[in-house]
Amino acid sequence: MYNYTDFDTAFIKERNAQFRSQVERRIDGSLTEDEFKPLRLMNGLYLQLHAYMLRVAIPYGTLNSRQMHVLADIADKWDKGYGHFTTRQNIQYNWPELRDVPDMLDALGEVQMHAIQTSGNTIRNVTADHFAGAAADEIADPRPVAELIRQWSTDHPEFQFLPRKFKVAVTGSQNDRAVTKAHDIGLRMVERDGATGFEVIVGGGLGRTPMIGKVLRDFLPREDLLPYLEAIVSVYNLLGRRDNKYKARIKITVHENGLEDFGARVEERFALIRPQFGGVDQQMLAGIESDFAAPEFRSAATQDYEDARQHYPAFRSWADTNLSEHRAPGYAIVTISLKAHGATPGDATSAQMRLMADLAKRYGHDELRISHEQNVILPHVHKNDLPSIYSALRAAGLGTANIGLISDIIACPGMDYCALATARSIPIAQEIATRFDELKIEHDVGPLKIKISGCINACGHHHVGHIGILGLDRAGVESYQITLGGDGTENAAIGERAGPGFSADDIIPAIERLVMAYLDLRSEPAETFLDTYRRLGLAPFKAALYPEARANAA
Amino acid sequence: MPRAFTPKVVTANALLEGDVIYQTVSGWSRNLEEAEVLTDEADADLRLIDASQQQELVVGVYLADVDISGAAPKPTHFREDFRARGPSNYAHGKQEVKAHV
Ligand code: HEM
Ligand code: SF4
Numbered sequence: 005m006y007n008y009t010d011f012d013t014a015f016i017k018e019r020n021a022q023f024r025s026q027v028e029r030r031i032d033g034s035l036t037e038d039e040f041k042p043l044r045l046m047n048g049l050y051l052q053l054h055a056y057m058l059r060v061a062i063p064y065g066t067l068n069s070r071q072m073h074v075l076a077d078i079a080d081k082w083d084k085g086y087g088h089f090t091t092r093q094n095i096q097y098n099w100p101e102l103r104d105v106p107d108m109l110d111a112l113g114e115v116q117m118h119a120i121q122t123s124g125n126t127i128r129n130v131t132a133d134h135f136a137g138a139a140a141d142e143i144a145d146p147r148p149v150a151e152l153i154r155q156w157s158t159d160h161p162e163f164q165f166l167p168r169k170f171k172v173a174v175t176g177s178q179n180d181r182a183v184t185k186a187h188d189i190g191l192r193m194v195e196r197d198g199a200t201g202f203e204v205i206v207g208g209g210l211g212r213t214p215m216i217g218k219v220l221r222d223f224l225p226r227e228d229l230l231p232y233l234e235a236i237v238s239v240y241n242l243l244g245r246r247d248n249k250y251k252a253r254i255k256i257t258v259h260e261n262g263l264e265d266f267g268a269r270v271e272e273r274f275a276l277i278r279p280q281f282g283g284v285d286q287q288m289l290a291g292i293e294s295d296f297a298a299p300e301f302r303s304a305a306t307q308d309y310e311d312a313r314q315h316y317p318a319f320r321s322w323a324d325t326n327l328s329e330h331r332a333p334g335y336a337i338v339t340i341s342l343k344a345h346g347a348t349p350g351d352a353t354s355a356q357m358r359l360m361a362d363l364a365k366r367y368g369h370d371e372l373r374i375s376h377e378q379n380v381i382l383p384h385v386h387k388n389d390l391p392s393i394y395s396a397l398r399a400a401g402l403g404t405a406n407i408g409l410i411s412d413i414i415a416c417p418g419m420d421y422c423a424l425a426t427a428r429s430i431p432i433a434q435e436i437a438t439r440f441d442e443l444k445i446e447h448d449v450g451p452l453k454i455k456i457s458g459c460i461n462a463c464g465h466h467h468v469g470h471i472g473i474l475g476l477d478r479a480g481v482e483s484y485q486i487t488l489g490g491d492g493t494e495n496a497a498i499g500e501r502a503g504p505g506f507s508a509d510d511i512i513p514a515i516e517r518l519v520m521a522y523l524d525l526r527s528e529p530a531e532t533f534l535d536t537y538r539r540l541g542l543a544p545f546k547a548a549l550y551p552e553a554r555a556n557a558a
Numbered sequence: 559m560p561r562a563f564t565p566k567v568v569t570a571n572a573l574l575e576g577d578v579i580y581q582t583v584s585g586w587s588r589n590l591e592e593a594e595v596l597t598d599e600a601d602a603d604l605r606l607i608d609a610s611q612q613q614e615l616v617v618g619v620y621l622a623d624v625d626i627s628g629a630a631p632k633p634t635h636f637r638e639d640f641r642a643r644g645p646s647n648y649a650h651g652k653q654e655v656k657a658h659v
Contacts, residue, residue, distance in 0.1 A: 033613065037618075051571055051617060054645065055576035055577065055651065099576075101574060102576065348648075419640055428640075
């Protein structure tokens with residue numbers, strides 16, 4: 005893992021001290037809210053519906069057990085004993101009090117964490133594949149590159165007041181688990197003639213005008229990465245629209261100017277600034293890479309694991325859904341579900357955080373990851389340790405065997421917390437999960453991603469859900485619109501609107517009809533919901549959603 | 559024709575805790591039932607200005623519609639309902655406070 009240098013530590017301390025004095029001045033009345041608001045947002049502090057909210061960055065989703073313990077301690081000391089893990093590899097605390105926030109930031113600083121650039125019109129927390137460094141399908145670990153980008157972008161003087169927020173995601177695998185095509189810049193590590201470089205994707209994004217990113221360079225040599233990123237962001241900084249907040253994202257810039265024109269400007273700028281990058285960045289990268297050296301994997305038999313699979317059906321079921329292939333023989337990647345049926349997606353109590361930290365320390369080379377799907381990952385676990393891990397997880401309410409299934413729902417905070425929401429998201433997620441658990445068909449239905457947002461900002465990624473749900477306000481009543489066929493992987497697609505929205509009471513039955521229709525329509529059990537949708541299109545699903553329309557037409 | 563003025567309360571968040579609060583005749587309360595109901599537009603404007611000037615106490619002041627057909631003011635929109643009540647997934651915030659009285 006990357007370790008802070010003395011420079012980093014001093015920088016965070018200084019920054020926290022600055023914010024402490026700003027908070028004091030707000031409380032004693034020397035700063036007005038208008039003056040204070042941009043300052044608090046620069047430090048990840050929002051004011052939400054019922055309380056303040058502190059958003060803490062978990063760069064590229066990577067944590068060690070000590071950091072996770074501190075996240076738990078913060079939840080106990082200054083919040084209500086839990087934290088909310090988000091789709092952008094952050095943790096959000098929903099109940100801090102203003103005067104405590106400087107202490108929270110200091111506690112984070114002690115373990116090399118912070119809340120800088122988790123808000124504001126700047127380059128946000130850089131996200132990466134949550135299986136980085138572990139996945140069997142990986143070309144190279146994307147985290148050193150993500151860390152380099154973080155260092156370059158943190159407090160970068162030119163990029164503190166961009167037209168709008170700016171999000172970068174990196175993956176080192178063929179299978180895109182980082183939703184790179186829905187980011188302002190997506191970077192995919194690729195190989196050409198034995199060398200690794202990047203496919204550079206720009207202009208993806210969700211929100212009001214969802215767009216899939218476009219390839220700007222199909223192969224960018226590694227050593228050109230920072231100057232090229234700098235060229236893209238500075239062209240956007242100049243060209244991006246500041247007249248209209250909703251048109252300020254780079255996706256609109258690329259769309260309005262055309263990929264070719266935008267690309268030409270980037271290349272021009274790149275040629276100009278390339279010589280300024282004399283190789284220090286590459287030396288830094290080499291240093292960072294050594295921090296991310298893989299742990300020493302042990303070679304041992306996996307007999308205990310095989311035995312447990314054979315004798316314990318619950319264990320087998322969990323292993324089938326929650327494990328992924330590791331690149332080292334005898335190892336597995338464990339995804340811990342934060343989606344117990346009926347629970348709030350992404351929430352973990354402090355006790356659960358501590359347990360996950362302890363398991364990582366004891367069995368997982370002290371590493372944890374947070375996924376953009378609001379789950380927690382132990383990236384390096386020897387298979388023989390899995391039975392012990394499973395029973396510990398299960399005892400803590402963390403043993404749900406549902407990764408990738410219908411109850412593994414991403415849901416934004418919605419109107420239960422978020423000041424921008426137009427409807428609630430969490431209760432809808434809770435009810436869907438509970439309903440399909442009661443029906444006992446979750447495993448039969450197989451891979452299916454439901455994603456829910458409480459407004460058009462699309463924090464819950466509904467546009468890229470196989471089934472997307474968007475909460476709206478229709479004349480003072482909560483209403484839910486369904487989109488179908490979205491996909492957040494390397495084959496990224498934006499879902500299609502299925503038709504008129506449903507009331508809060510009607511949405512669960514509608515989802516049930518949709519899933520039942522799929523079970524009827526699929527050609528074989530191995531055909532996933534998304535495959536069936538792609539084969540048959542919207543029509544049969546629409547008919548299932550709106551049976552009365554069909555009856556009326558007949 | 560100008561639209562008829564509907565009853566309102568002045569609401570905001572508390573500066574220190576972030577809690578949803580309502581202006582009463584003499585100060586602020588966390589309880590909507592104690593809010594001062596404003597039925598006159600000019601009056602409401604004045605109370606809003608007064609509240610907005612209390613920067614050392616409150617953040618984000620605005621007028622919210624209420625239904626006054628019952629004994630105490632009630633929210634007309636579901637957003638204000640959640641603000642008055644707290645989140646629906648946990649008994650936190652106001653619900654928690656009420657559970658302890
Ligand atoms: C409750 C506090 C939150 C607020 C006020 C908030 C605000 C916003 C806003 C204003 C946007 C639209 C930005 C734009 O299109 O220019 C947005 C987008 C987004 N937010 Fe949030 N958000 C919150 C929480 C979350 C959470 C909890 C998650 C994850 C579960 C999240 C993840 C995202 C994502 C993925 C997007 C889409 C980015 C895109 O445009 O591609 N946010 N958010
Ligand atoms: S999608 Fe809307 S409601 Fe949900 S967290 Fe984002 S801004 Fe809030």
